[in-house]
Amino acid sequence: MTKLGQVASIRMGYPFRSRLEHDAEGAIAVVQMKDIDDASLLHLEDAVRVGKPDSYKHHLIRPGDLVFRSRGRTNSVALISEGVGPAVLAAPMLLIRPFDVLPAYLLWYINLPAIQAALAAQAEGTAVRMISKAALEQLVIAVPPLETQRRIVEIGQLASLEARITAELANRRKALIDGILMRRAQDTHLSPVGQDADPGTGNT
Numbered sequence: 001m002t003k004l005g006q007v008a009s010i011r012m013g014y015p016f017r018s019r020l021e022h023d024a025e026g027a028i029a030v031v032q033m034k035d036i037d038d039a040s041l042l043h044l045e046d047a048v049r050v051g052k053p054d055s056y057k058h059h060l061i062r063p064g065d066l067v068f069r070s071r072g073r074t075n076s077v078a079l080i081s082e083g084v085g086p087a088v089l090a091a092p093m094l095l096i097r098p099f100d101v102l103p104a105y106l107l108w109y110i111n112l113p114a115i116q117a118a119l120a121a122q123a124e125g126t127a128v129r130m131i132s133k134a135a136l137e138q139l140v141i142a143v144p145p146l147e148t149q150r151r152i153v154e155i156g157q158l159a160s161l162e163a164r165i166t167a168e169l170a171n172r173r174k175a176l177i178d179g180i181l182m183r184r185a186q187d188t189h190l191s192p193v194g195q196d197a198d199p200g201t202g203n204t
Helices: 103-110 112-120 134-135 148-188
Strands: 008-012 028-031 048-050 067-068 077-079 087-089 096-098
Touching: 008 134, 067 103, 077 103, 096 103, 096 134, 103 112, 103 148, 112 134
Parallel strands: 028 087
Antiparallel strands: 008 096, 028 048, 067 077, 067 096
C-alpha cells in the first residue's frame, strides 16, 4: 500500500478570479464539475470556452490526467482521453497527474465505492463538504505491478459493460411488459381482473 501523493502529482485547478464568461471563439475549454456525468465521463461539448492557449500554457491538462471532484455529493474522478483539445481545469477541482501508476487503474481504484466512502469520511466543512489537496495526497491506495493493473482495468471495463447491457435488457423487458399490460388495460372487451364470470352460472 502507498499514498496517492507518492505515485501522482496533485494540484488545484486554475483559480479564475472573476465569473467565467463564455467566448464562442475561445481556444480553451474550461473543465468544471458540471462537465462530468454520473458515470464519471467527461463531456466538453457545452463547456465554457475562454482566451488563448498562451494565457494558460502552464495549466493545460493532457491525456492521462485525472480530474477530481473535490466537493459535492460524489468525489469521483474522470479520465482525460485523447482528442480533448486545449483545456484547463477550474478550481476547486483537483488535477491528478499519475507518474508511477496507470491512469485507467487509478480511475478504477478511486471510483470504487469503498474508496469513495473513505474519501467522504475525510471531507471537511459543514454546509459544503470538500476534500482538500492534502487529504487526497494522503489517500492510501494499492499499487500492484503494471501487468496486474492492466488486467484489473480490462476486467473492470468488461464488468462495467456487462452491467450496462444487463440494465438495458432489464429496461427493455420492463417496457415490453408495460406495453402488454397497457394494451390489456385499454381493451374494453376483457373482463376486469378478478371479476371473470362464474362458469357455473352459465353467464358469459
